[in-house]
Amino acid sequence: MAEQRNLKKEIDTKLHDEVLQDALSRFADQYPEARLRSYANVDSIEGLRDDLRDMKQWTVHHIEQVADEFEASIKARGGHFFRAKDGDEVKKYLLQICKEQNVKRIVKSKSMASEEIHLNEVFENAGLHVRETDLGEWMLAVADQKPSHMVMPAIHLNRKQCAGFFSHELKEEVPPDIPYMIQTARRVLREEFLSADMGITGANFGIAENGAIGLVTNEGNARLVTTLPRIHVVLIGYEKLIPKVEDAAKILRLLPRNGTCQRMTSYMTMVDGPTPVIHKVDGKWVEEERQQYVILLDNGRLDAAHDEKMNSVYQCVRCASCLNVCPIWTLVGGHVYGHIYSGGIGAILTGLLHNMDAFSQFSDLCIGCRRCTTVCPGKVPIPDLIDELRSRYVKEHGLALPERAAFQKILANRKIFHTLLRLGSVAQKPVASKGFIRHLPLFFAGMTKGRSLPAIADVPFRDRYAELAKKNPRSSLKVAFFSGCNLDFVFPGTSVSVVKVLQDLGAEVLFPMEQSCCGKPVLGMGDRDTGRKIAKKNIEAFESCGADVIISACPTCAETLSHTYRELFRGDPVWEKRAEAFASKVREFTSFVAEKYEQQGRLQNVNGSHKTTYHDSCHMKRGLGIFEQPRALLATAKSTSFVEMKNPDKCCGMAGAFGIKYSEISLPMLTEKIQNIKATGADTVAVACPACMMQLRGGLDQQAPEIRVRHIADILAEDIES
Template identity: 45%
Template sequence: MATTEFKESIDKALHDANLSGALGRFSEAYAVARAKAYEGIDFEALRGRIAAIKGYAAEHMDELAAQFTKSAEARGAKVFRANSPQQVKEYIANLCREKGVKRIVKSKSMATEEIHLNKHLQAQGVQVNETDLGEWIIQLAGQTPSHMVMPAIHMTRDEVADLFSKEVNERLTNDIPKLVKVARKELREKFLQADMGISGGNMAIAETGTIALVTNEGNARLTTSLPRIHVAVVGLEKLIPTWADAAPILVALPKSATSQQLTSYVSLITGPTQNDDGSMKEMHIILMDNRRTEMARDPIFKQALQCIRCASCLNVCPVYRLVGGHVFGKVYTGGIGTILTAWFDELKKSEDIQGLCIQCGNCKQVCPGQIDIPALILEIRRRLAKEQGQGPVQKAIFTVVNNRKLFHAMLRTASKTQGLVGAKDGFIRHLPLFLSGLADFRSLPAIADKPFRDVFDTIRQPALQKKVAFYSGCLIDFAYPEMGEKLVRLFNKAGYNVTFPKEQTCCGAPARYNGAYEVAAGNATDNIKALLSDDVEYVISACPTCTGALKHEFIETYESLGQRDMLPKARRLATKTVDFSTFVKQLVDEGKLSFKEGQTLGSITYHDSCHLKRTLHAEKEPRELLTKAGYEIKEMFECDMCCGMGGSYSLKFPEISKPMLTRKLANIKATGTSTVAMDCPGCVMQIKGGFDKDGTRVTVKHTVELLADQLK
């Protein structure tokens, strides 16, 4: 449960129109520009190379650090390997005292932000000036970066003008070229006066002892060349073996970070150079650990060391663009920032921010380092739950959900009593007291009078030899049994009998996504026993979240807990499990199903459910089926952006779920269609409830409902 202070920070961010406007506009522009930047490039092949290079480097970190040290020192640099942030700070502070350094200029460096270097040096009486425009702005504001690449993205031009006005003691307008000119003039003096320049490093090439800096402003070149001493603070994860290994990173970094084809400056520094008076500069390279070698030894989290710090995960995150980095992060922000915070700071510090991840998978899809950020955040939740235990409310909920008979009995009872809270026309539009917020921005589906498991017994099926098992998931079973009925009739037409194992229960996703892996494993075991008890060719689910659980997460949960005895059965279930649209597309292609010919059913739009597209990779199948059935699909803007449902997410963070839904409803309306299709009952619940509360007459249908009525 998020703390009150954290909830207040979310509320403040959501009501900051400047913040949401700036992040929203950038996110929209980024998606288009990034696609253009990667035109003609095989992104999957490129990021496969980067993942291999960085993965190798993580596994050989000590070896590469030794090679880098030898190579750099052979070219005149001094290399110091620091295990802790304190060692880094003491080394630089001692160097300042020894060399009489009073003024420092710094180029952008997340590693120094990580250890709060500026504060430490300023306490020693040393003047430290950031020279990256964004970093200088937030230094003047007394803030931390809100984005790893664009640290001041959250600030308006008026706010920047006010900051600069105070700095130069002159009233400035918000004219951007003039503000940049002021910054250039102010910072140029600091470059010329500095005794030391401090930089980070995008890469540290072990083969030659070279530091690579990738920038857009040129300040890094002034920082590293003008002062008589250059100190580079580089995390050990920046090590790569060879010059050739730098190439794919240099291709991906500008495209993923800011959607540029090329970055403005790539500086490759190999050893110190001469000062103007002919003496040699001093070059000190600090290879910083701060638990990086420990992370490299962790079989799960070593993957995070493949990060190239492009921040593309932030640029596509639907939550980040609503609340920004000062809420979703500490020093490092967004999804990857949550993971780095848990390691470089401490697990406890990630407790609030990890809950902000809605598990939509956008970040995983665009990460040039091929990092499965959502999976690593789930592992953080698992470790937090293991360390702290489940709260009493969460424990009570999962105890009920994991007891199939009790859970189903409670839902049946609720279906009989929901009239007391005003259930009408299939919706619950108001809830009492502290529950009122759950129905504030969307109507909730009423619990069906008869769950699908009861309706199923009344469905007459022809005598057919081929059989598929239907895994309904909780929503189809207890809220939308009509979807299940359509599915049964559709498969009967294709020559399959449908079985519905009554012992099936919750897929375990709510428990797993909250870190309660033991509960999720119990759900998995119950479902495996139920679904493999009958001899069926396939197990079909019309809920992508449930399909993902059956196909992938049962295995991953058992592996995480070391419960190897159930793995063979989990893998057997995985091979049989298929999502609804993929299986129907297969049946159509095989000629086992066909649609009425010559039909023109009008235009509809389609919403891509997160798990269907990014976990199950079924993006084309539903569109092709709906087109074959006679519908014209008008694509909506951001068709694959999360609707804000996220399972229990919309219950934990309704204040975030609401604007995500509002945006989705607006995009649907903008198509001018009267029907929106989707393959997820959870998305149906969110979007259908949103339109009911909104009062707009848009029909919301699961794909199965639209297809079943158009079969020959």
């Protein structure tokens, strides 16, 4: 069982760590542009990513064949080869080598896998001297800390802290001067390299064709670790194997650019078997053949390779670019993730290589914004893999009692759910004012710190539809409107706008009363059984109305209905076809309207009076791939003059229940978004997502009440009415 942690307390500590916050904010701001500059002369980044993904996919589907060839190549070059089932086998094997070869001193470089299995502790307990030689890893070892990043393990430290660790370790005063510290490290480590009996490295890749390993570094310490000691040990995971020499180029074109924003790192080292080494024996210099031991580590990797839903994790090349753009990691750093690997990819690796209990403790730190998927060189679908592991954990362990009651007894029962919402609209009256809940008593007070909460509407949309239906044109185009919870019970006025815009397009708008929540909150928690029950009810509700198109003005709902419902019923002999027929009709509102406007010749730029900016919903841009159409519609609106904000597609921090559960993280994300909105000078921010509207309206109500938040449907409807 994983050790239980106070994750909220850890997060709070990191958010108040000024050194960490300064380092992460500067890095997060600089990384995206620096990465793109490194690709300046590349014809097609997507082409490179596709090549890498395809090569890694082929490899994982032939992993035993590739591993056998790698082993044969290593042995043909005179190396020793060992396949380790887990970390314990690695430790036992290496301690035996150390005993047989009289190893006393060990130097290490470039091996996250050794961190994964806590190798250093075993060496130290056996009385062996072991030294990390990568500068960041060395300082972390002195500080007794874990890496917070896969490429820049000590990014959370500043130079004063580093100087303190140097001074403590070397028993001398070391000033916080970076060049001086580097020179000091060279002086101290030189003795370590020269006196070491064994060098241990990882590998960025291992080539089956010839048994070579590749090491991509900027410090050069790995070269010394592989060439000076008389024994070189390579600890490499199955996922690092590639078939041929030419495949290395597919990694090298992407890894440095994504990892450190360089076209190529300072050192690219290839090691292809044992080479002669000269060292002192009894005071005399002796030349002999260096020994090479290659350990191929499983530790859960082969199970992942044979898992058709999880094997895409092999496409990861450990560049950590997913961390560099993750809005959560760039606020709290890596240590809150609790294991060796951090961020979204770290959650997956923890579940696959460590244990699912540890995974479950921080898996909900992934908000599913999919920003990681836009930069990952191997196109690993990180949020999808996390969702899969969540569902497996819930299937085995179940949900906690509060979630189980909320989802299975309330959300899955439309009548109970909607009755409670109606009761809530009455119960909230003592604390609600003009559509907001601005203050809550007692221990609820923190929920309204920095933002107001939305009030439930007095009259939901479903009670207003009948009057709107009277204005339906007689039309062959029958459009069913899926409102979702927010547009039905929180923003019914926006639902009215949606219907008016669709009617203006000449559509007869239908509204099946049996529809309910799309099920995303349930599915996001991993409860797919309840999610299927909700999906079936929604599918049945819309089948009965006979619509040609199903419109959703919530991109989260649209993605769930059109994508997730298909996956939920994959292989189901009865429901797969019904889900497919339903999903194929689903359209997101702005993309549908923009298409119709273009057909009708209505997409014409108009320079309106209100300076308006636009926030991209995560599910909208990266889930559905819709980002040009909302801007095109805003350009046609008589009231808007469009201006782009900085980072328009960076998450606002709502992310469903995340915004409430982790409000301490959500609020800094919201504040950054509001600062970017204010910097445009806009008096209106347009959105196409009710959840984002909820978050931004609440934040602006307290931080900049002069700025309005409007759904694009409301802006278009206003034009129609005028």
